[in-house]
Amino acid sequence: LTLGGGLRKAIEEGQFELYYQPKVRSMDEATVGAEALIRWHHPEKGMIPPDQFIPIAEESGLILPLGEWVIRRACEQLKLWQDQGLPPINLSVNLSGRQFLQPNLVEVVKQILADTGIDPQYLELELTESMLMSDAHGTIQKLHDFREMGVTLSIDDFGTGYSSLAYLKKFPIQALKIDRSFIKDLGIDGDDDAIVKATIAMAQSLNLKVIAEGVESRNQMNLLTDYECQEVQGYLFAKPMCSDDFERYLGAFG
Ligand code: G
Ligand code: G
Ligand code: MN
Ligand code: NA
Numbered sequence: 001l002t003l004g005g006g007l008r009k010a011i012e013e014g015q016f017e018l019y020y021q022p023k024v025r026s027m028d029e030a031t032v033g034a035e036a037l038i039r040w041h042h043p044e045k046g047m048i049p050p051d052q053f054i055p056i057a058e059e060s061g062l063i064l065p066l067g068e069w070v071i072r073r074a075c076e077q078l079k080l081w082q083d084q085g086l087p088p089i090n091l092s093v094n095l096s097g098r099q100f101l102q103p104n105l106v107e108v109v110k111q112i113l114a115d116t117g118i119d120p121q122y123l124e125l126e127l128t129e130s131m132l133m134s135d136a137h138g139t140i141q142k143l144h145d146f147r148e149m150g151v152t153l154s155i156d157d158f159g160t161g162y163s164s165l166a167y168l169k170k171f172p173i174q175a176l177k178i179d180r181s182f183i184k185d186l187g188i189d190g191d192d193d194a195i196v197k198a199t200i201a202m203a204q205s206l207n208l209k210v211i212a213e214g215v216e217s218r219n220q221m222n223l224l225t226d227y228e229c230q231e232v233q234g235y236l237f238a239k240p241m242c243s244d245d246f247e248r249y250l251g252a253f254g
Pocket of ligand 2: 234
């Protein structure tokens with residue numbers, strides 16, 4: 001499978017689409033946000049999942065135009081939903097490592113927000129632990145610039161990387177997304193319950209919002225509500241959906 005060659009053409013021809021997965025508030029199960037997830041509709045190979053082409057886009061550097069397209073498309077969609085009078089939601093996008101290192105990333109995001117007329121408070125950027133641990137020059141400055149702009153920053157896949165709790169103190173982060181590997185056996189494997197409870201308690205005392213990922217069962221949901229996890233995301237509520245389906249969902253459950 002040689003996807004690399006097709007990637008540039010795919011960007012030019014607009015073969016990508018964003019899907020949206022609801023983020024649900026535990027208290028009342030209202031949809032308060034969504035995560036944008038990219039899909040590639042390949043003309044011959046059909047739908048290709050991001051796991052298969054994001055690494056190639058990273059290697060080739062095409063992640064920069066592609067990543068920029070994702071942020072712009074997400075903000076344009078958010079604007080459409082706001083103009084339709086749908087309940088206000090926060091929309092998060094995943095950043096890749098190389099994209100985060102892009103020196104003008106802050107300017108790119110600022111320009112997209114200005115072009116689309118989106119209030120920065122509705123945009124959330126999902127970072128990974130490795131981006132924060134890389135200790136690259138300018139990381140802290142970048143995070144503070146985003147914060148100053150009013151964009152929300154969260155740590156994705158929390159607990160799976162080479163993590164240091166020091167960065168929770170050092171960096172201006174607002175939310176932790178507990179990786180779905182800790183949610184899978186909640187209520188079955190006591191270690192996972194202990195880890196999830198401890199993460200939530202720590203987040204609460206640091207004033208960070210916590211989101212549990214990969215919630216698939218009512219039992220997991222009940223436990224997470226007990227543990228006072230503010231928000232959840234997972235197949236129990238909905239899989240990632242195309243914009244039309246998400247719009248209907250938001251109309252019904254927003
Ligand atoms: O549903 P799912 O198959 O969408 O996503 C698989 C992986 O691809 C996840 O780790 C997710 O974070 C990543 N991913 C999805 N969309 C994007 C995107 O727009 N940019 C980046 N960098 N990663 C994405
Ligand atoms: O790495 P990141 O958290 O961005 O990845 C999101 C990935 O998790 C996407 O591939 C998305 O489709 C997937 N996902 C979302 N909800 C669930 C769920 O409830 N169960 C499983 N197994 N995967 C999920
Ligand atoms: Mn994510
Ligand atoms: Na994750």
